[in-house]
Amino acid sequence: AQSVTQLDxxxxxxxxxxxxxRCNYSSxxxxxxFWYVQYPNQGLQLLLxxxxxxxxxxxxxxxxxxxxxxQTSFHLRKPSVHISDTAEYxxxxxxxxxxxxxFGTGTxxxxxx
Amino acid sequence: xxxxxxxxxxKIIEKRQSVAFWCNPISGxxxxxxxxxxxxxxxxxxIQFQNNGVVDDSQLPKDRFSAERLKGVDSTLKIQPAKLExxxxxxxxxxxxxxxxxxxxxxxxxx
Numbered sequence: 211a212q213s214v215t216q217l218d219x220x221x222x223x224x225x226x227x228x229x230x231x232r233c234n235y236s237s238x239x240x241x242x243x244f245w246y247v248q249y250p251n252q253g254l255q256l257l258l259x260x261x262x263x264x265x266x267x268x269x270x271x272x273x274x275x276x277x278x279x280x281q282t283s284f285h286l287r288k289p290s291v292h293i294s295d296t297a298e299y300x301x302x303x304x305x306x307x308x309x310x311x312x313f314g315t316g317t318x319x320x321x322x323x
Numbered sequence: 324x325x326x327x328x329x330x331x332x333x334k335i336i337e338k339r340q341s342v343a344f345w346c347n348p349i350s351g352x353x354x355x356x357x358x359x360x361x362x363x364x365x366x367x368x369x370i371q372f373q374n375n376g377v378v379d380d381s382q383l384p385k386d387r388f389s390a391e392r393l394k395g396v397d398s399t400l401k402i403q404p405a406k407l408e409x410x411x412x413x414x415x416x417x418x419x420x421x422x423x424x425x426x427x428x429x430x431x432x433x434x
Contacts, residue, residue, distance in 0.1 A: 313365035
């Protein structure tokens with residue numbers, strides 16, 4: 211079985227400061243890893259994905275994430291946040307093949323002016 | 324490219340009533356998912372279709388929830404009868420191979 215752990219339920223950060231949202235996963239097989247963002251009353255939008263290859267993945271809106279196989283982590287980072295980044299962020303994984311996407315419990319990013 | 328379409332966006336019903344949600348996935352996507360997202364939690368898979376066959380419905384409360392995918396395209400999710408704890412956002416997603424693309428969801432409130 212696979213699982214995703216997001217230890218931080220809320221992360222407050224001042225505008226223009228850097229931020230890191232943590233994600234750890236557990237799986238006995240190779241997986242694809244994703245970060246999704248959810249704005250209020252909206253669906254989930256894909257920020258970035260790791261499929262294979264380079265462990266540093268760049269996504270939309272200036273976000274990036276680094277896959278660390280030895281630490282089974284896939285932390286999301288942004289060097290300078292904006293008010294518009296206030297949202298909930300979900301880390302997710304999917305084993306290869308036509309299998310389900312498993313989500314973490316989410317991290318609410320609150321950007322303070 | 325058109326995204327995943329869901330309707331309605333919002334629904335309020337009384338407990339013990341029935342409700343149905345509709346999803347139109349991205350054209351050509353063989354995999355379709357229904358997720359339940361309770362406030363403050365991550366999405367939880369209810370059912371996964373591959374074309375019009377069920378791949379995973381292990382977490383679907385089958386005594387009250389049902390879902391079908393017509394001709395491997397559109398899908399409907401039904402709850403009958405609804406309970407208070409069914410209040411949640413119901414998300415439909417579709418996938419071609421790797422990532423899943425989500426609709427805007429249906430927010431269900433059971434009173």
